[in-house]
Amino acid sequence: MEYYLVVSAIMMFAGIYGFIVRRSLLGILISIELILNSVDINFMVFNRYLYPDQMEGFFFTLFAIGVSAAETAIAIAICINVYRNLHSINVKNLDEMKN
């Protein structure tokens, strides 16, 4: 069971590294997807190995997948709108919100 947790920890820190280093909005979103996915793996592993007669981890993962899909859709809509206004999705150019 610990090896599942090690795999998801590596995945989570890869996501954090991308979140710090990436310079475009879509790269940051992809890193956020990695982080959310590693948390989902942790919930499923805890549910299967420690509390196999309950279903909390299962349903929490189900709702987390739904929420992250909604978050991705909204964030991509914002990205497309930013690109339409500024012709770039680089974080460096995003220092002014209104124009």
Place this chain on the structure above:
Amino acid sequence: MEMTLNEVVFYLLSTVIVVCSILTVTTTRILRSATYLLFVLFATAGLYFQMNYSFMGAVQLTVYAGGVIVLYVFSILLTSSPGGDKERPKRKYMFAGLSAVVVGALLSIYLILTHSFPASRYVAGEIDMKTIGQVLMGTEKYQYLLPFEAVSVLLLACIVGGILIARKR
């Protein structure tokens, strides 16, 4: 024999997850990054199937690999500039991020490997669909009708917000 086969599948999937998630954040082209993310999500669905949660594996495949990745590829192709979009991170940020992440990862892996979890009670077996449906639709304790409705309202708000944000003026 069955146990060793299970371990072989686990090591294969975890190798795919580790390698592809590191490549996701280190590759310079954003479209390749999305493709590696797709491989990571496939391998995660494989882990769910291996843990006998086939419903959750199917949800992962359809929602993430089927829906979210298609959204990513569309938006990457819509927003990428024509002259190649390689991004080189600055060396300062790269060094800071790498040191923070390596320290954090080593610390958390050390904690995971030395922490004494409660005794593992692995019970193989599938949650059947009838149980899932009744728990998802019930209103008693340990049943999830209210979060289900909240997620449905969230998705409705997401549809309206997406149309409102991304429409042409």
